[in-house]
Amino acid sequence: MAATVVSDSILRNDADGPVPVNGGLGTDSYYNHSFFQKIAANVAKDMIDEAITKKLDVKSLLSSSSTIRLADLGCAVGPNTFDAMQNIIDIIKQKYQSQFPTSPIPEFQVFFNDQPTNDFNTLFKSLPPKREYFAAGVPGSFYGRLFPDSSLHVVYSSYSLHWLSKVPKGLEDKNSPAWNKGKIHYASAPEEVLRAYATQWANDLNDFLNARAQEIMPGGIIVVITHSIPDGMEYAELANGMMYNCMASILLDIAKRGLISEEQVDAFNLPTYAPPPAEFVSVAENNECFNIVTMGESNPSPWLTDDVHVDMNEFVSHIRAAMEGMFFKHFAREIVNEMFEQLEVKLSEISVEMESAYKDKIQAYYVLQRNYSG
Amino acid sequence: MAATVVSDSILRNDADGPVPVNGGLGTDSYYNHSFFQKIAANVAKDMIDEAITKKLDVKSLLSSSSTIRLADLGCAVGPNTFDAMQNIIDIIKQKYQSQFPTSPIPEFQVFFNDQPTNDFNTLFKSLPPKREYFAAGVPGSFYGRLFPDSSLHVVYSSYSLHWLSKVPKGLEDKNSPAWNKGKIHYASAPEEVLRAYATQWANDLNDFLNARAQEIMPGGIIVVITHSIPDGMEYAELANGMMYNCMASILLDIAKRGLISEEQVDAFNLPTYAPPPAEFVSVAENNECFNIVTMGESNPSPWLTDDVHVDMNEFVSHIRAAMEGMFFKHFAREIVNEMFEQLEVKLSEISVEMESAYKDKIQAYYVLQRNYSG
Numbered sequence: 001m002a003a004t005v006v007s008d009s010i011l012r013n014d015a016d017g018p019v020p021v022n023g024g025l026g027t028d029s030y031y032n033h034s035f036f037q038k039i040a041a042n043v044a045k046d047m048i049d050e051a052i053t054k055k056l057d058v059k060s061l062l063s064s065s066s067t068i069r070l071a072d073l074g075c076a077v078g079p080n081t082f083d084a085m086q087n088i089i090d091i092i093k094q095k096y097q098s099q100f101p102t103s104p105i106p107e108f109q110v111f112f113n114d115q116p117t118n119d120f121n122t123l124f125k126s127l128p129p130k131r132e133y134f135a136a137g138v139p140g141s142f143y144g145r146l147f148p149d150s151s152l153h154v155v156y157s158s159y160s161l162h163w164l165s166k167v168p169k170g171l172e173d174k175n176s177p178a179w180n181k182g183k184i185h186y187a188s189a190p191e192e193v194l195r196a197y198a199t200q201w202a203n204d205l206n207d208f209l210n211a212r213a214q215e216i217m218p219g220g221i222i223v224v225i226t227h228s229i230p231d232g233m234e235y236a237e238l239a240n241g242m243m244y245n246c247m248a249s250i251l252l253d254i255a256k257r258g259l260i261s262e263e264q265v266d267a268f269n270l271p272t273y274a275p276p277p278a279e280f281v282s283v284a285e286n287n288e289c290f291n292i293v294t295m296g297e298s299n300p301s302p303w304l305t306d307d308v309h310v311d312m313n314e315f316v317s318h319i320r321a322a323m324e325g326m327f328f329k330h331f332a333r334e335i336v337n338e339m340f341e342q343l344e345v346k347l348s349e350i351s352v353e354m355e356s357a358y359k360d361k362i363q364a365y366y367v368l369q370r371n372y373s374g
Numbered sequence: 375m376a377a378t379v380v381s382d383s384i385l386r387n388d389a390d391g392p393v394p395v396n397g398g399l400g401t402d403s404y405y406n407h408s409f410f411q412k413i414a415a416n417v418a419k420d421m422i423d424e425a426i427t428k429k430l431d432v433k434s435l436l437s438s439s440s441t442i443r444l445a446d447l448g449c450a451v452g453p454n455t456f457d458a459m460q461n462i463i464d465i466i467k468q469k470y471q472s473q474f475p476t477s478p479i480p481e482f483q484v485f486f487n488d489q490p491t492n493d494f495n496t497l498f499k500s501l502p503p504k505r506e507y508f509a510a511g512v513p514g515s516f517y518g519r520l521f522p523d524s525s526l527h528v529v530y531s532s533y534s535l536h537w538l539s540k541v542p543k544g545l546e547d548k549n550s551p552a553w554n555k556g557k558i559h560y561a562s563a564p565e566e567v568l569r570a571y572a573t574q575w576a577n578d579l580n581d582f583l584n585a586r587a588q589e590i591m592p593g594g595i596i597v598v599i600t601h602s603i604p605d606g607m608e609y610a611e612l613a614n615g616m617m618y619n620c621m622a623s624i625l626l627d628i629a630k631r632g633l634i635s636e637e638q639v640d641a642f643n644l645p646t647y648a649p650p651p652a653e654f655v656s657v658a659e660n661n662e663c664f665n666i667v668t669m670g671e672s673n674p675s676p677w678l679t680d681d682v683h684v685d686m687n688e689f690v691s692h693i694r695a696a697m698e699g700m701f702f703k704h705f706a707r708e709i710v711n712e713m714f715e716q717l718e719v720k721l722s723e724i725s726v727e728m729e730s731a732y733k734d735k736i737q738a739y740y741v742l743q744r745n746y747s748g
Contacts, residue, residue, distance in 0.1 A: 064438065064439075065438075065439075066522070066523055066524070067522035067523065067525060107522045107523060108522075109521075109522050109525075111510060116498045116499050116501070117495075117499065119495065120494045120495055120498060120511060121491075121493060121494055121495050124490045124494060124511070124513035125490050125491065125513075127490070127513065134512075134519070134520060134521055134522055135512070135513065135514075136485060136510040136511060136512045137494060137498070137510060137511040137512075137513070138508075138509070138510045138511075139498035139499075139501065139509065139511070140509075145508070146508060147483075147508055148440070148441035148481040148482075148483050148508055149440055149441065149481060150440070151441060151483075
């Protein structure tokens with residue numbers, strides 16, 4: 001088994017930004033390959049549930065509306081988003097019933113957000129038929145405004161905020177100190193490349209929080225579950241870092257055979273960044289509209305033991321479902337197919353290191369609360 | 375040129391209910407074949423604009439929220455829905471600015487609704503990039519609840535409410551007096567068939583109004599533009615009636631050749647009903663939550679003159695974009711293709727009668743207002 005630690009969603013529609021997960025319900029679909037994202041999200045569930053229960057003042061949230069409004073930012077195509085939203089509704093209902101046992105339960109409206117190229121058709125067709133909420137889809141980047149002022153009560157975003165709004169500046173510029181020659185990510189790259197990624201991510205998170213500060217009612221909650229990296233650790237030490245380095249070296253080998261140019265590899269960079277908790281806290285604390293209620297790091301693959309190993313074929317299938325769209329935008333289909341085929345072979349050769357690296361705390365959760373003032 | 379008077383949308387996902395317009399942006403798409411729906415909607419525009427301006431009390435609508443919420447029920451895939459929503463926003467903005475010249479303009483949120491099988495992906499990708507509203511898609515039947523209590527200010531529904539939620543009772547039952555043998559619609563059918571259609575339509579409109587009564591704030595507005603028929607007129611006299619009769623006779627001819635069975639034709643009925651204004655008024659007045667502010671009938675093809683004629687090839691293309699999905703659900707692809715090919719020939723033979731019938735008032739609009747009490 002494997003924790004893929006790939007995104008539940010990819011969010012901007014920029015020319016050089018990420019592209020969404022595979023749509024539909026077929027064998028290559030994200031819908032059928034998001035089991036590990038589900039497990040990853042569940043690891044932190046108890047802590048998050050407790051924070052919501054403790055902090056959400058249902059009475060004050062309902063002071064100006066009879067409806068509780070939730071949003072999943074970066075929902076992809078399901079089914080994980082349905083479980084996550086229902087879970088939050090259950091928590092709110094329980095709290096409400098214990099506080100106001102004789103009052104009727106409020107109505108819920110859930111907004112499913114992802115970029116406009118996400119497969120909303122699949123999402124809408126797979127909505128739970130007996131859901132206890134009014135459902136709506138919201139297309140657009142969550143790094144900008146998506147909702148009216150003070151209209152949301154709980155915002156949830158799982159495995160989405162590590163996707164940058166665009167490829168950081170300078171990576172594809174030969175004259176920049178951040179030129180990322182022969183790499184597709186900042187793993188094992190020069191310090192300037194790492195800094196370009198970190199800066200872009202911090203700017204994006206800041207944009208995210210500024211937009212949410214306007215949209216979330218005072219007392220409202222943001223839950224973030226994200227790919228992470230322990231403070232002070234290098235990305236090349238993580239399983240995904242090893243994988244990105246493998247991908248780059250396979251692409252360079254293909255370039256040596258003349259099937260693509262080295263420039264094509266240089267011009268391809270994955271817009272994803274795993275923030276160390278200290279960096280997340282720094283950006284969040286700079287934003288005066290939110291307080292960090294609780295946070296934590298975890299290992300998303302607690303089941304990996306000496307007896308349970310990664311199935312590399314399955315692992316690469318999951319990676320493909322989430323990421324192949326980004327490769328197809330830059331490389332011909334046969335190049336991408338070969339890259340993923342070779343990836344399975346290369347990763348199998350380093351499976352011991354990969355499994356060991358998956359025991360790191362590469363997932364973090366943060367629960368923020370919108371201040372009542374400001 | 376031709377007014378197709380086919381639906382802007384088809385709304386229920388029942389086994390025997392209608393299926394949506396063609397999605398995507400290709401040559402067969404509804405997106406590229408909805409020009410006539412646009413013209414049809416524009417005919418009544420001035421009257422509707424005036425009613426909204428006169429009746430909408432923007433101040434009272436904003437008493438509990440800083441956001442004006444609009445919904446287009448049966449929006450299909452665009453682009454007409456974008457024009458219609460922007461037009462209503464412009465009216466509200468003008469009224470607001472004249473009433474409160476120094477106040478900031480409120481925010482707008484627009485909900486685009488259609489059945490879950492509608493092509494929301496195309497709708498979302500074609501949203502105006504510089505829109506002045508927050509957009510959301512809402513999948514589901516508008517004959518049931520779609521939105522929280524008192525959350526909407528203006529509801530718009532154009533060329534959608536003539537689609538029934540399901541095929542009326544008895545049409546496909548040999549032992550029923552409403553058995554619709556050899557027909558695919560109530561045009562030229564026995565009185566019992568017409569009555570079954572009328573009853574289903576009245577029940578559906580009643581469900582629609584009951585759901586909206588809960589969702590629309592007191593003082594809020596519903597705009598309905600719908601296929602209609604002058605009181606007392608028979609559907610077989612209308613151009614669409616002639617067309618449905620042609621379709622049935624082509625299908626029966628194909629059955630005679632043994633390619634389909636006569637039972638297959640008997641079991642196929644188009645779930646669409648054109649309400650005479652008196653019937654619409656009767657249902658609306660029965661609902662105590664709404665008042666009819668204004669209404670009117672019009673001829674959606676005022677440009678049809680002695681010099682301007684219907685291009686039957688173009689006409690049939692428009693009909694196909696809106697309706698072929700329904701036929702494909704019941705008949706093999708080659709049967710449907712042949713039916714539409716023959717349709718063009720048959721309609722060309724009666725083009726004089728068709729054009730003359732298109733000068734009837736087969737479009738109606740209704741503006742209803744949600745009462746402040748009840």
